[in-house]
Amino acid sequence: MSTQVLMPALSPTMEEGTLAKWNKKEGDTVEIGDVIAEIETDKATMEFEAVEEGTLGKILVSEGTENVKVNTPIAVLLEEGESADDVDEAAPPTGGNGAAKDGGEADESSQKEKAASDEGKKKAPAQPKQAEVPADPDIPEGTEMVETTVREALRDAMAEELRRDGDVFVMGEEVAEYEGAYKITQGLLSEFGAKRIIDTPITEHGFAGVGVGAAMAGLKPIVEFMTFNFAMQAIDQIVNSAAKTLYMSGGQMGAPIVFRGPNGAAARVGAQHSQCYGAWYSHIPGLKVVMPYTAADAKGLLKAAVRDPNPVMFLENEILYGQTFEVPKLDDFVLPIGRARTHREGADCTIVSFGIGMTYAIKAAEELSGMGIECEIIDLRTIRPMDLSSTIESVKKTKRLVTVEEGFPQSSIGTEIATRVMQQAFDYLDAPIATIAGKDVPMPYAANLEKLALPNVEEVIDAVKAVTYTA
Amino acid sequence: MAARKSASSSRRKTGSSSRSTKPSIGDKIADFSKDEEFDALRRMLLIRRFEEKAGQLYGMGFIGGFCHLYIGQEAVVTGMQLTLQDGDQVITGYRDHGHMLATGMSPRGVMAELTGRQGGYSKGKGGSMHMFSKEKNFYGGHGIVGVPAPLGAGLALANQYRENGFVSLTYFGDGAANQGQVYESFNMASLWKLPVVFIIENNRYAMGTSVARSSAQPAFSERGASFKIPGFHVDGMDIRAVKAAGEEATDWARSGKGPVILEMETYRYRGHSMSDPAKYRTRDEVQKMRSEHDPIEQVRKRILDNEWADEDELKAIDKEIRDQVSDAADFAQSDPEPDESELYTDILL
Numbered sequence: 001m002s003t004q005v006l007m008p009a010l011s012p013t014m015e016e017g018t019l020a021k022w023n024k025k026e027g028d029t030v031e032i033g034d035v036i037a038e039i040e041t042d043k044a045t046m047e048f049e050a051v052e053e054g055t056l057g058k059i060l061v062s063e064g065t066e067n068v069k070v071n072t073p074i075a076v077l078l079e080e081g082e083s084a085d086d087v088d089e090a091a092p093p094t095g096g097n098g099a100a101k102d103g104g105e106a107d108e109s110s111q112k113e114k115a116a117s118d119e120g121k122k123k124a125p126a127q128p129k130q131a132e133v134p135a136d137p138d139i140p141e142g143t144e145m146v147e148t149t150v151r152e153a154l155r156d157a158m159a160e161e162l163r164r165d166g167d168v169f170v171m172g173e174e175v176a177e178y179e180g181a182y183k184i185t186q187g188l189l190s191e192f193g194a195k196r197i198i199d200t201p202i203t204e205h206g207f208a209g210v211g212v213g214a215a216m217a218g219l220k221p222i223v224e225f226m227t228f229n230f231a232m233q234a235i236d237q238i239v240n241s242a243a244k245t246l247y248m249s250g251g252q253m254g255a256p257i258v259f260r261g262p263n264g265a266a267a268r269v270g271a272q273h274s275q276c277y278g279a280w281y282s283h284i285p286g287l288k289v290v291m292p293y294t295a296a297d298a299k300g301l302l303k304a305a306v307r308d309p310n311p312v313m314f315l316e317n318e319i320l321y322g323q324t325f326e327v328p329k330l331d332d333f334v335l336p337i338g339r340a341r342t343h344r345e346g347a348d349c350t351i352v353s354f355g356i357g358m359t360y361a362i363k364a365a366e367e368l369s370g371m372g373i374e375c376e377i378i379d380l381r382t383i384r385p386m387d388l389s390s391t392i393e394s395v396k397k398t399k400r401l402v403t404v405e406e407g408f409p410q411s412s413i414g415t416e417i418a419t420r421v422m423q424q425a426f427d428y429l430d431a432p433i434a435t436i437a438g439k440d441v442p443m444p445y446a447a448n449l450e451k452l453a454l455p456n457v458e459e460v461i462d463a464v465k466a467v468t469y470t471a
Numbered sequence: 472m473a474a475r476k477s478a479s480s481s482r483r484k485t486g487s488s489s490r491s492t493k494p495s496i497g498d499k500i501a502d503f504s505k506d507e508e509f510d511a512l513r514r515m516l517l518i519r520r521f522e523e524k525a526g527q528l529y530g531m532g533f534i535g536g537f538c539h540l541y542i543g544q545e546a547v548v549t550g551m552q553l554t555l556q557d558g559d560q561v562i563t564g565y566r567d568h569g570h571m572l573a574t575g576m577s578p579r580g581v582m583a584e585l586t587g588r589q590g591g592y593s594k595g596k597g598g599s600m601h602m603f604s605k606e607k608n609f610y611g612g613h614g615i616v617g618v619p620a621p622l623g624a625g626l627a628l629a630n631q632y633r634e635n636g637f638v639s640l641t642y643f644g645d646g647a648a649n650q651g652q653v654y655e656s657f658n659m660a661s662l663w664k665l666p667v668v669f670i671i672e673n674n675r676y677a678m679g680t681s682v683a684r685s686s687a688q689p690a691f692s693e694r695g696a697s698f699k700i701p702g703f704h705v706d707g708m709d710i711r712a713v714k715a716a717g718e719e720a721t722d723w724a725r726s727g728k729g730p731v732i733l734e735m736e737t738y739r740y741r742g743h744s745m746s747d748p749a750k751y752r753t754r755d756e757v758q759k760m761r762s763e764h765d766p767i768e769q770v771r772k773r774i775l776d777n778e779w780a781d782e783d784e785l786k787a788i789d790k791e792i793r794d795q796v797s798d799a800a801d802f803a804q805s806d807p808e809p810d811e812s813e814l815y816t817d818i819l820l
Contacts, residue, residue: 213625
């Protein structure tokens with residue numbers, strides 16, 4: 001049976017083109033792969049190859065014709081034994097229910113256009129509500145509380161999960177024999193051996209990808225970055241490979257992986273080693289982002305991160321590593337990812353922070369208390385998915401909100417919080433939301449300038465005074 | 472499988488088998504029986520006809536965005552697949568339709584993904600470059616050039632960790648071979664002796680830039696030299712050569728000796744993607760490859776020369792494959808688009 005040759009779409013955006021030249025004339029034999037015509041698109045002149053063999057029975061659109069719509073029949077191809085008289089019965093080259101076969105092509109393309117313009121007006125369905133995250137587990141009365149550094153808490157969390165699940169392993173630079181550049185993996189090599197505690201070469205892009213590949217195969221890697229500043233080399237693997245695979249595979253496979261390490265400024269390490277990536281990773285659907293402050297949260301949330309089937313960015317802080325907090329002595333202390341914690345109650349102003357930002361918030365609240373201003377402090381703990389329920393409740397009570405973080409101010413986590421609170425609790429606010437962040441400069445090295453670049457307790461106190469209209 | 476192993480070990484004796492520093496992969500040609508020739512023909516024809524149909528559907532607007540066709544390179548994946556054990560993994564870049572069909576993924580599911588329909592392998596949410604099949608051990612389908620190298624090494628790390636004896640077949644192109652992450656992966660794969668075969672499909676052009684214009688070391692089989700990875704140049708247009716090399720390479724990697732690089736010299740007939748005007752090469756060059764080195768024609772010729780079938784019988788096979796592809800195309804055009812609720816699914820577990 002003879003077949004119609006249709007004007008092809010030769011680029012993702014082509015809707016029409018110019019039939020610049022016919023390379024075959026009526027009656028010519030056509031082999032698969034022969035260039036039968038040249039077609040000009042808005043980008044280039046393309047050679048149009050035959051995908052079927054036969055004889056060019058009739059040319060329907062002459063060369064030089066402009067604005068030929070995609071899918072317009074431009075010629076008829078005859079099979080062996082057919083003559084040009086058969087062209088009227090030519091079928092379009094689809095097997096069955098191709099849209100081009102039903103009705104005229106002109107109708108088809110106008111229908112398509114109509115559908116396209118309707119599409120443009122169509123509203124996206126509402127995003128389903130996130131499932132309720134359970135509250136923190138109750139700590140039984142009489143549980144011993146152990147003074148623990150954040151460093152030890154992180155190590156204990158990994159050791160417990162390594163003991164619990166043979167699929168868990170740790171990889172990164174200096175994690176094994178050196179026992180961690182910041183000694184977070186101390187003792188792990190001697191207990192778990194070189195198979196499960198893997199020293200990598202200095203090759204972040206590569207080993208992040210190796211970790212994602214192992215996770216896609218079902219293992220549960222904990223990938224340590226010596227600092228998250230170096231993870232910029234690996235961010236393509238984190239965003240494109242780890243975060244998007246579950247979606248791109250229609251749910252068939254994902255990456256149960258934890259990327260962890262110190263994030264943000266340490267002390268006097270300069271611009272390239274002092275950046276907070278909380279806002280960056282919080283931008284990405286498919287990632288969870290955790291940023292703990294206390295040792296108990298660090299332990300309970302890291303254990304949860306290792307068990308989580310999704311990629312989790314676990315952002316620690318070098319300055320917090322040595323700080324001591326009480327951690328409950330329990331066999332299996334796991335905290336829920338995606339749940340904020342009220343750190344301090346107060347009626348006059350809400351302060352939301354996370355990670356090292358909490359240190360400024362807490363000191364400011366103590367000083368403000370001496371001035372008669374009681375602040376409620378919410379520790380977000382998880383940046384994504386972001387739990388603002390307790391913040392909204394708190395703002396309904398205090399009518400004021402200050403956010404505190406060390407990262408850059410533009411498109412910061414604070415601005416995200418401010419937007420959401422403005423949208424969800426606008427009527428309750430008695431003052432504009434104040435967002436305290438690092439200064440909008442690369443981190444300077446000089447001690448005095450570095451101090452100025454970071455937020456400080458005074459700035460938080462001033463912000464609280466401003467939103468509470470206190471002199 | 473046992474027969475295959477003994478065949479390859481007997482071959483190894485003829486090479487430099489006394490030295491264990493590299494597998495003995497030379498310019499060997501696997502002996503193909505009549506059945507194997509027909510099997511090869513069918514498998515390669517399926518990819519060829521599928522890709523031609525995909526090109527057609529693209530031209531008709533059923534397939535959108537990017538669509539990179541594998542036409543011309545069929546012998547590479549088809550030959551390599553013949554050397555795999557059930558459980559071995561396959562991963563590749565964006566020119567991935569051939570790899571998926573070679574692993575046994577269904578033409579309907581792949582074509583429906585190309586048209587963005589709910590019956591596609593990723594429910595229509597992945598597209599041409601992003602398809603996966605846990606069942607067939609196909610790990611994508613990756614749109615970022617070079618990414619298969621570390622991910623493939625990671626699959627191999629998982630095999631080593633689990634001591635399951637599986638090998639990761641990690642494909643990428645001559646263009647990707649200039650990416651830094653490929654060398655980071657070579658280093659770790661060799662250092663840790665990971666069971667991975669890196670297959671560099673050298674089709675001569677990284678999009679529109681020829682190997683000569685992009686690569687200081689155009690002998691890609693030598694690209695692992697700094698990492699002590701043995702590498703071999705293979706005629707990727709001859710499925711028998713691919714299979715012979717693939718058997719040695721997968722045996723080597725499976726036995727714990729570490730990675731192997733196979734440079735497959737091959738050629739794509741079509742443009743880089745659908746919107747490639749192909750001004751960087753002459754039509755004569757393409758036609759010469761087509762008429763003198765076509766992987767499918769080579770098999771057809773051997774079948775005819777051996778008088779295992781005549782033209783009519785081969786036409787009947789072609790028709791059978793075309794029908795299978797037409798069925799996939801019909802399905803891919805009639806299957807509904809994904810439900811709107813799918814917008815928000817599969818983001819987190």
